[in-house]
Amino acid sequence: MSEHNRNALEVSGLSYRYRGNWLQDSGLILNDVSFSVREGESFGFLGHNGAGKTTTIKAILGLTRPTTGSITLFGRDNRDPDVRKLIGYVPEQPYFYDHLTVRETVTLFAHLAGVPQDQVSSSVTTALDAVHLLPRGKSPLRSLSKGLTQRVAMAQAIVGDPKLLILDEPFSGLDPLGRKEFKDLFFELRQREKTLVISSHILEDIEFLCSRASIMVRGEIRALLDLSQLHDNVDRCYEITVEQSSGDEAFRRLCEQRFGGVGESTFRCSTQGSSCRYEFSERSHAEEALALALQEQISISLYRASHGSLEDLFVKLVQEKAS
């Protein structure tokens, strides 16, 4: 079997019930979660707050014991601690020992990851260099900002060159430059055929970095998407933008007379600054609206057919589940 066809991670039928005490109800946090990630793949893990993403990640890392289901990493049971030599993990809110310096922290994790003794120093230097923290090696962690702590989290995850990186909100706390550097690093890791599992709220990043993604809603996987074919899965939309000063009110009245009121699913209207955006799900309706606008000499500032984004799909799935 070629390396790319092998699964780096396989989660099947994972359920997790919170074990409450006699005063608290136990609750189902994860329900029959199944997905797999191939070696060398970048996989996005999406979900709203409280969807169960972090619980799933903790179960993968063996930090929580699932109620049912199984997890394998590179074909081995995830409960085998040795398999974690192949994993690097960036937690959602990275906390490290305040009393250690940046270099001491990454050195600690190099030892824990099983980096050979004679390679520890060079591995730590490489990891710090990758996240541009080399000049801050002697800084105590307590003196670092959130963004810099996030870089330390990344450095400790990549030290020892693990094959699989599990990144829980890796862009959290980073400034735009930091985000750019992290994205570059992820691209480099992808080129080196590392497997990336990225959990993020920032859908653009997932769309940009990952080839596949799962969307988790209230403890269940609602969709597994091939992001290269995302546009086929998400409805198209036809968008007309009218400046408020150029007869927006008149255009709206025309649309309502022709297609019925806003919210009757023919078109949606939203205000953005000084302009109004009209979204039509049907091309024929949009073209008809355009013709009406030209007839009434209403100035249109933009007309385009747009593909729905991952965000559109995400919102749709979450709302479906909620309703």
Next chain:
Amino acid sequence: MTESFRRVRAISKSTFRESIRSKVLYAVVLFAVLVIAVSGIFGSVTIGDQVRVMKDFGLFSLSLFSVLYCVISGSTLLHKELAKKTILTILARPVRRWEFLAGKFFGMFFTAVVLLLLMATGLSIFLYLFEGSFDQRMLLAYYHIGLELLIVCAAVIFFSSIVVTPMLIGLFSFGIFLAGRSLDLLLYFLDEEIVVGFGATVIQAMYWSLPHLNSIHVSDALVYDVPLSELHTVWGTVYSVTYSLFLFLIAQKLFQRREVS
């Protein structure tokens, strides 16, 4: 095995660094040195052997302060890891839970030993100034205090793995130290038949399950020149190591089952 050893060493080194860089350690050393210095005043107003009083008071201070330090710093050791979630990043690596616990245990014990050595050096210098010579038997007393610390550190780890609140961990661990030092009292209850029947069985069970710190503790015997068997230190060492290992094994078994999220 070598990899396990490296991981335990890395965690204990980090724990040791945390303690060494904490101001609490130096505050305890300073306070202990002050108390030892005060023992000179006690000695001077005591009828009889001034040096003997200073040794007695000094060894008592050494034992008490190092145990208190273990209890205070150790009771928050695991709690901090869980509350701050630093444990998540550690256990996400190929670290067995027993390795994590062992790292914490050795880190705490080494710090306690360093603290003991600092205070012992202070006491020895102080006594040298009074006596003009160095009593080598004091080394034996320091060693036996070290054995007590081994058991106290294991007790702190044991309670940390079952109790969540640092206050309770501290109270229980210090309670073990006090009870272990006062085991003769339990025997008194039995010998004098103050407690009989089921109560006596409970007391007997307590007597055999609590650490026999009263036997390990040799300071009084050394200060008052009570002869000690040559095997006392050997048996003391074997007992302390075995008892600590036993506590550690239970602790790691309990910690294995604990959810860390």
